[in-house]
Amino acid sequence: MIYREAGQFKTSYKSDQALLPIAQDRFFIISLLAAAYILVPMVANDYWLNSIFLQFFIFSLAAIGLNILTGYAGQLSLGTGGFMACGAFSAYKLATSFPDMHIIVVLFLAGLITALVGMLFGIPSLRIKGFYLAVSTLAAQFFLLWLFNRVPWFTNYSSSGVISPPPIKLIGDYYITGTQATNLTQYFFTLTLVVVMALGARNIIRGHTGRSWMAMRDMDIAAEIIGISPLKAKLSAFAVSSFYCGIAGALWAFLYTGTVEPLAFEINQSFKILFMIIIGGLGSILGSFLGAAFIVVLPIFLNSAPALLGLEISGALVTHIEFMVFGVLIVFFLIVEPHGLARLWGIAKEKLRLWPFPH
Amino acid sequence: METNTDDCILSVDHISLAFGGVKALTDICFNIREKEVFAIIGPNGAGKTSMLNVINGFYHPQEGEITYKGVHRKQMKSHDAAVQGIARTFQNVALFKGMSTLDNIMTGRNIRMKRNLLWQAVYLGPARKEELENREVVEDIIDFLEIQAIRRTPVGRLPYGLQKRVELGRALAMEPDLLLLDEPMAGMNIEEKQDMCRFVLDVNDQYGTTIALIEHDMGVVMDISDKVVVLDYGKKLAEGTPDEVRGNQAVIDAYLGVAH
Known part of the structure; x- marks a missing residue:
């Protein structure tokens, strides 16, 4: 009853093409944003801001990046960690070589560099598909990490191979990186960046580039025959995807951990992000967020649940239970809805529209 | 066969295509004139779809030449063909x-x-x-x-x-100039076929699109096409108006079989 678009007429293609054509959806998104901008900063403590929200935002960004490549363009990739590392290290080189450069410029350029690297590693996709392509993107993962580990230039000849980004000011006296940066500044900055970039991704996907990606995913021969160049479609998907992953990696190094070594971006990270988009929903921006939330928040919740319930369980046991419950939940969700949480959300909305009637 | 090539949108000149030892097309020539409905017919495996694939650049023939809108071409990528105004549909919906x-x-x-x-x-x-x-x-x-x-x-x-x-x-x-339809009516019932025929003719009429189609339903082919070319075993058997083709002995033999 509540969620129903009856009476909301569209009289122009412009209003029909709107991002959120249904008033209830607009209301929901606006309330969500209001909560993120006003409510969360008021109630959340530093642990929540830094460890949960910041991590969630960065993973969401990386998941959007991978979803563009795998979910929308259909190119399976296991190189996400490598691309994130590429973003982190190019941002580090930029920030240390040009200390006056603004953080936004640093992030943008780091994204562009990663996009170029991504395109380079995307070239095999013109010849190979599916699992074979996944294996070739593994090359990106291992090669990039090896490169940052072995070539001291990337770490500015640091003996430990660990990079610590310099303190950078956002505006005025507000630091965005380094020890003087407050969690609140970082929270607002990352939140805004994620909102803007998610919107950008959504716009690209509903435009003709997004359609060319999906066409390539669904039926590559037909796509080519209606005039979509596979070279352009595939490489642009790799470029945009890597741009997002690169920025996520730079944020990870600069804001979230503050100090990072290449190992932080190893293959486990790539798998984690792949699981996020599989559980959240392939080919869905919303799914990227839901998947990131699932993978980031659920373990924390499972970890603290026994304590909240007043059960006395040893820490080691809690960790084991956490792994087991987590695994079971993943299997459960994949059986119930192989298209991910985003599809569950869609089905729920469809049901709500018809409620209380069954059809 | 007429050699008036002024109003030809596409001419296929001595095309041969082989996959290893299998000869899919042998020395095929025909012209498609602007704004006409052109049908390619033939028994299964005659090379009809291969012919369309050659026209829109999906297959590259070993020999012969294709002239589209007055420009000769040897090799061409499918998406370039699309940009130049060749659109197509597929036998199995794609x-x-x-x-x-x-x-x-x-x-x-x-x-x-x-x-x-x-x-x-x-x-x-x-x-x-x-x-x-x-x-x-x-x-x-x-x-x-x-x-x-x-x-x-x-x-x-x-x-x-x-x-x-x-x-x-x-x-x-795509607002094509040449529309290739690979069995647009396959697997349809009579009403759906009628609808599809109407759409094909309307497209031809309203947008002035040249149409080349492959179809097995002879009633449909004879009704809507201006010109028909018959292929069998990768060779051209006959070409002409529906009536000419219908009376052609070689065509009748190919479809009904001959006693040896």
């Missing part, structure tokens, strides 16, 4: 299953959409203007094909007849 009807047909407009990624990411302004202009063209096609009700339905869920129609819509969205 739609983008995960996308809605609207998005499928909109994808046909991709060759005409030029705004770069940055504009698309911002969406407001030029990118939206371009999107809306193309949406209008697509809506005209949706009206023309009478598929308004399934605009938002993912095409994977549509029945076969409608999928064929959406595929035609996607090809039409």
